[in-house]
Ligand SMILES: Cc1ncc(C[n+]2csc(CCOP(=O)(O)OP(=O)(O)O)c2C)c(N)n1
């Protein structure tokens with residue numbers, strides 16, 4: 021027995037080779053943290069059920085973000101709160117997989133509150149391990165939806181007050197009201213007896229999924245000594261004496277016996293049907309183009325387009341990518357949103373390539389478009405030697421400092437203003453790109469506009485702006 025308790029489950033890595041630092045045998049969790057014990061209970065269940073090869077564990081944002089260091093299973097890392105949505109996709113694409121969404125209370129009950137509600141309500145055949153430590157552990161101890169009344173956190177320094185922050189959300193009780201879930205239980209890991217009950221609950225939840233019975237969730241009250249500013253012993257005691265009062269342990273729903281297994285419709289599609297469904301069966305407009313005619317440094321260009329939110333940088337990138345696609349190339353386009361909308365830089369990354377694109381990220385562009393000064397300040401140094409910077413002199417008040425790049429100054433906003441709308445400054449720049457580099461043709465760009473511009477009545481003005489940008493660069 022002692023050997024069993026101390027041994028490493030097979031679905032757990034013995035050494036955490038994915039950890040970037042030299043220390044490959046210790047977890048990244050704080051002493052006394054509950055995540056480690058919960059990981060072990062989960063790993064043991066996966067091993068005992070013999071399902072490691074078809075299990076996918078979803079680690080979200082929070083202290084469990086690095087779950088993939090530990091589990092020798094499939095792993096997917098997802099955006100904050102979105103694990104139930106990703107789990108839904110994974111499960112529906114492969115109903116025979118075992119999908120386990122491993123989420124903290126901030127992740128599941130705050131930012132992902134609606135995600136979990138909807139997945140549970142749909143009765144998705146997934147298992148959720150919900151680690152409730154009554155706080156945002158990873159970010160230093162802010163209040164979570166499950167924080168107790170009176171509990172001090174960095175965002176409730178005087179203690180959570182119901183009048184101000186409302187009451188702790190009881191997820192098991194809340195989900196019990198829905199018809200979708202088949203199994204809901206709450207456990208803890210404070211002493212051997214509760215650990216054994218939690219162990220059983222985890223197994224029951226996974227078994228429900230294996231039997232195609234529907235949505236299962238096990239909430240586990242888990243100590244966070246660092247977030248709570250307690251010793252590991254005090255933290256355990258606090259779970260037992262305080263948390264359990266608000267979050268009683270037990271089974272809240274168990275319909276595993278009564279429920280009929282979900283009968284997934286077996287759907288197999290031919291390649292042609294898939295193409296048809298995705299609209300890829302139609303002949304795409306094709307414009308002949310050869311990258312050989314492009315100066316080597318701009319061939320298969322990696323482009324970064326940056327400016328204020330509202331300057332149309334995303335649309336410009338989209339148009340370029342679409343035009344590249346219409347010329348028969350592989351393309352990628354990824355936008356970067358964020359606080360930029362409030363005054364920094366919004367940017368997008370575009371690649372147009374004769375070969376497959378491994379990663380859409382453009383860290384070192386061969387072409388940089390700077391629509392405003394912060395964009396030039398931020399990205400100038402990243403441009404590859406010999407690369408091109410096109411900058412909007414209407415707003416960029418300095419020339420690039422680099423001497424190993426080419427640059428095109430163009431008063432895009434002023435030209436757009438003369439054409440009647442500041443909004444087409446992006447298309448003026450597109451014209452400049454076309455004229456200077458030839459990476460896409462004007463015909464392909466105009467055709468692309470038909471796809472990317474929603475209101476077709478603006479297309480003629482956009483075309484005029486492209487032509488103006490070309491003309492400006494031709495006359496430089
Ligand atoms: C979209 C987004 N918003 C906010 C954050 C910052 N953030 C990182 S972890 C976290 C809270 C995690 O708390 P919880 O889910 O309870 O996990 P724990 O660390 O307590 O295990 C937050 C808000 C983020 N990474 N992404």
Ligand code: SF4
Pocket residue numbers: 048049050051052053054055083153157158243244245246247
């Ligand atoms: S901060 Fe809390 S939840 Fe995160 S590793 Fe440390 S003890 Fe665990």
Ligand SMILES: [Mg+2]
Pocket residue numbers: 082124125126151152153154155156157164
């Ligand atoms: Mg938490």
